[in-house]
Amino acid sequence: MKLLVLVLYAVVPLLTSGQYPRADEPLHCPPEGLYTFPHHKACDQYYLCRNGTVTHEFCPNGLLYSDHGAVYEFCAHQWNVDCKGKIVPHPISTPGCPWQFGFFAEDDRQQCNIYYSECVWGVPERKECHPPGLLYDDRIKGCQWPDQLGCKSENIIGFKCPPEDTHNKYWPYPRYYYNNHAIVTCVHGQPRLIHCGPDEVVEQDALTCQALYKEDKEPHKK
Numbered sequence: 001m002k003l004l005v006l007v008l009y010a011v012v013p014l015l016t017s018g019q020y021p022r023a024d025e026p027l028h029c030p031p032e033g034l035y036t037f038p039h040h041k042a043c044d045q046y047y048l049c050r051n052g053t054v055t056h057e058f059c060p061n062g063l064l065y066s067d068h069g070a071v072y073e074f075c076a077h078q079w080n081v082d083c084k085g086k087i088v089p090h091p092i093s094t095p096g097c098p099w100q101f102g103f104f105a106e107d108d109r110q111q112c113n114i115y116y117s118e119c120v121w122g123v124p125e126r127k128e129c130h131p132p133g134l135l136y137d138d139r140i141k142g143c144q145w146p147d148q149l150g151c152k153s154e155n156i157i158g159f160k161c162p163p164e165d166t167h168n169k170y171w172p173y174p175r176y177y178y179n180n181h182a183i184v185t186c187v188h189g190q191p192r193l194i195h196c197g198p199d200e201v202v203e204q205d206a207l208t209c210q211a212l213y214k215e216d217k218e219p220h221k222k
Contacts, residue, residue, distance in 0.1 A: 030049065042087045043064045043086035061100035062099030094119075095124075097124050098119075101119055103117070113136055115129075147187065161174070170207070181196045182202065183208075183209075
């Protein structure tokens, strides 16, 4: 969609770099195609040009106008949009949803939690971090290693890193077998669960993920 926006800027002399259409000015809208214009003041609003017709559009609460990374129409999660000083609306909260759209920590605010809420139109849906071994981090709106949140990874994956395993060939980040599809890497004494890909298995001697042959699903041998 970014390409379409750039094409429109080339067609309309009014919209030079750094300028936005004023609300009281008509927009030149080509008779064919789909284009968008950023609003001159509001970050959650934009103008939509569809086959010669211009409409003034509003993003749902928690989303902001963007020509990439959209999750609804031409609107993306607010943490992925740089408004450059434009007005951002206030949150509209419902039970379990600080904003109508977005990812949020659960109401209990447990720091070490594998669960989080995805809000769509103000309705929360409980989600679980995947793959296993990760916890939700509201700072990045995603899941990451438990030790990055000050949480004990060993309580989550059921593995305790041996102390000072200097003879491990992967020291200072020693590796250990976990199961056929995952290994453990210890980082500063905390285990991190590393999962193999869907067509890989753990090679127990090398402690790496090895691709499977499509024919027999056995690890490649070098």
